[in-house]
Amino acid sequence: xxxxxxxxxxxxxxxxxxxxxxxxxxxxxxxxxxxxxxxxxxxxxxxxxxxxxxxxxxxxxxxxxxxxxxxxxxxxxxxxxxxxxxxxxxxxxxxxxxxxxxxxxxxxxxxxxxxxxxxxxxxxxxxxxxxxxxxxxxxxxxxxxxxxxxxxxxxxxxxxxxxxxxxxxxxxxxxxxxxxxxxxxxxxxxxxxxxxxxxxxxxxxxxxxxxxxxxxxxx
Numbered sequence: 705x706x707x708x709x710x711x712x713x714x715x716x717x718x719x720x721x722x723x724x725x726x727x728x729x730x731x732x733x734x735x736x737x738x739x740x741x742x743x744x745x746x747x748x749x750x751x752x753x754x755x756x757x758x759x760x761x762x763x764x765x766x767x768x769x770x771x772x773x774x775x776x777x778x779x780x781x782x783x784x785x786x787x788x789x790x791x792x793x794x795x796x797x798x799x800x801x802x803x804x805x806x807x808x809x810x811x812x813x814x815x816x817x818x819x820x821x822x823x824x825x826x827x828x829x830x831x832x833x834x835x836x837x838x839x840x841x842x843x844x845x846x847x848x849x850x851x852x853x854x855x856x857x858x859x860x861x862x863x864x865x866x867x868x869x870x871x872x873x874x875x876x877x878x879x880x881x882x883x884x885x886x887x888x889x890x891x892x893x894x895x896x897x898x899x900x901x902x903x904x905x906x907x908x909x910x911x912x913x914x915x916x917x918x919x920x921x922x923x
Contacts, residue, residue, distance in 0.1 A: 723774030869898030
């Protein structure tokens with residue numbers, strides 16, 4: 705009995721020592737299905753400003769299970785999120801110009817802009833759980849993500865809204881649990897697309913955004 709316990713402890717130590725790190729690399733995505741009551745995009749040219757909550761997103765996941773628990777999954781999604789957001793807003797607004805900082809009201813007029821779209825990341829919560837099957841382990845990853853957006857026009861705030869997405873992905877753990885990174889990446893991509901589609905629909909159907917261009921063009 706003691707021998708068996710020692711062997712089991714030795715196995716656990718070996719597993720923890722042999723744990724690996726697998727980088728999670730979600731691909732950029734964008735809103736694919738945008739349902740709008742309008743035939744055209746929101747008219748005008750808007751500056752897009754994404755704060756550091758979008759650009760600097762780092763997490764390191766460990767499975768909430770015994771299977772693959774020795775492994776870690778570092779996540780860095782700032783670049784893919786920024787691309788996804790810009791591509792989505794380009795499907796909503798007539799023209800989007802990305803800016804590193806918020807332009808002043810004076811510069812808005814000089815640059816011929818109709819307003820500013822400010823985007824922040826309110827929530828980013830990925831998780832992974834792995835189980836041992838008869839022949840191979842499997843992993844299930846889920847991600848909750850939420851964006852907040854404020855649109856300002858030349859005369860003040862126009863729209864303030866938020867949209868969230870939650871999606872799950874399943875797949876094989878792989879021989880050394882490396883498959884978990886792929887499953888996490890897929891859940892992040894799906895959740896991001898889900899949130900951006902909801903966000904795009906709210907902006908595309910906003911009467912205030914549609915009227916803002918008409919107001920500024922007549923002044």
